[in-house]
Amino acid sequence: MIASVFNLNHPTHTVHWHFFSMSVANVVVIILLFVVFVAALLIPFPSARQGGSQ
Amino acid sequence: MSVSNETSWTAKVRERAVGALPPEKLLADKQPVYVASWIYVFGVLSLASLIVIIGSGSILALKGPGWWHFTSVGHFFNSTHLWSVELFFFFIVIHLWGKYWMAAWRGGRARVWITGAVTFLVAIPCALTGYVSQQNFDAQWISTQAKDAMNAAGIGAFFNLLNFGQMYSYHILLLPAAVVALVIAHVLLVRKHGVVPPFEVRQTSETVEAETATPPVEEVHS
Numbered sequence: 001m002i003a004s005v006f007n008l009n010h011p012t013h014t015v016h017w018h019f020f021s022m023s024v025a026n027v028v029v030i031i032l033l034f035v036v037f038v039a040a041l042l043i044p045f046p047s048a049r050q051g052g053s054q
Numbered sequence: 055m056s057v058s059n060e061t062s063w064t065a066k067v068r069e070r071a072v073g074a075l076p077p078e079k080l081l082a083d084k085q086p087v088y089v090a091s092w093i094y095v096f097g098v099l100s101l102a103s104l105i106v107i108i109g110s111g112s113i114l115a116l117k118g119p120g121w122w123h124f125t126s127v128g129h130f131f132n133s134t135h136l137w138s139v140e141l142f143f144f145f146i147v148i149h150l151w152g153k154y155w156m157a158a159w160r161g162g163r164a165r166v167w168i169t170g171a172v173t174f175l176v177a178i179p180c181a182l183t184g185y186v187s188q189q190n191f192d193a194q195w196i197s198t199q200a201k202d203a204m205n206a207a208g209i210g211a212f213f214n215l216l217n218f219g220q221m222y223s224y225h226i227l228l229l230p231a232a233v234v235a236l237v238i239a240h241v242l243l244v245r246k247h248g249v250v251p252p253f254e255v256r257q258t259s260e261t262v263e264a265e266t267a268t269p270p271v272e273e274v275h276s
């Protein structure tokens with residue numbers, strides 16, 4: 001059986017900061033959400049560059 | 055030779071449906087030029103994820119937990135189901151953020167916004183009931199933790215996380231049916247009202263009028 005790409009055989013890593021406590025996996029997903037959201041706003045859409053202007 | 059009866063309920067429903075959503079609006083082949091942005095892609099990505107969720111979930115329901123836990127093909131479909139759910143929530147959150155900052159309820163689109171937001175809210179218990187339907191230690195852990203939250207909220211008596219049969223029924227029938235029905239309503243309302251236009255830099259009476267009107271479709275975007 002192929003082993004998992006990531007070794008999950010350990011307790012969850014968490015980010016602690018004062019009252020804030022969250023698993024690293026969830027923090028990574030939330031950061032990714034922000035990155036993809038900003039990228040979707042800033043990266044030009046292909047057809048818009050091909051003369052789709054009004 | 056057929057006889058048309060304008061008073062029949064079928065004729066009335068048809069006229070009302072075609073009036074609200076004529077074929078060229080229901081299956082439009084042109085979109086306003088402002089739709090040419092990546093932020094408008096996340097709605098259809100959510101829809102694509104939902105189709106994969108329903109497809110992989112249907113196969114899991116047909117084969118059962120012995121198959122999805124102990125065969126390699128079962129593992130594949132189990133993983134496909136999980137990751138399509140992860141992507142569904144990822145895409146729907148970005149779609150929701152985008153539409154929130156566009157104030158997508160403008161121009162008589164309140165029902166479009168409401169059906170989308172309620173879809174997101176209904177999808178959360180749909181995913182939760184899936185996690186507790188896995189038939190493994192993960193499911194046991196999640197159900198014993200989540201039951202306290204449900205009891206604290208006062209709904210534990212009729213939404214019992216420890217009742218596998220109830221959770222499984224919610225997960226494979228009631229909640230997916232609600233999500234799919236809401237998504238169909240949402241898409242039909244988007245087709246009826248058109249995609250919300252972006253904010254103008256400077257609000258004028260003309261731009262306010264444009265926001266409330268059906269968006270222009272002469273600009274081709276394929």
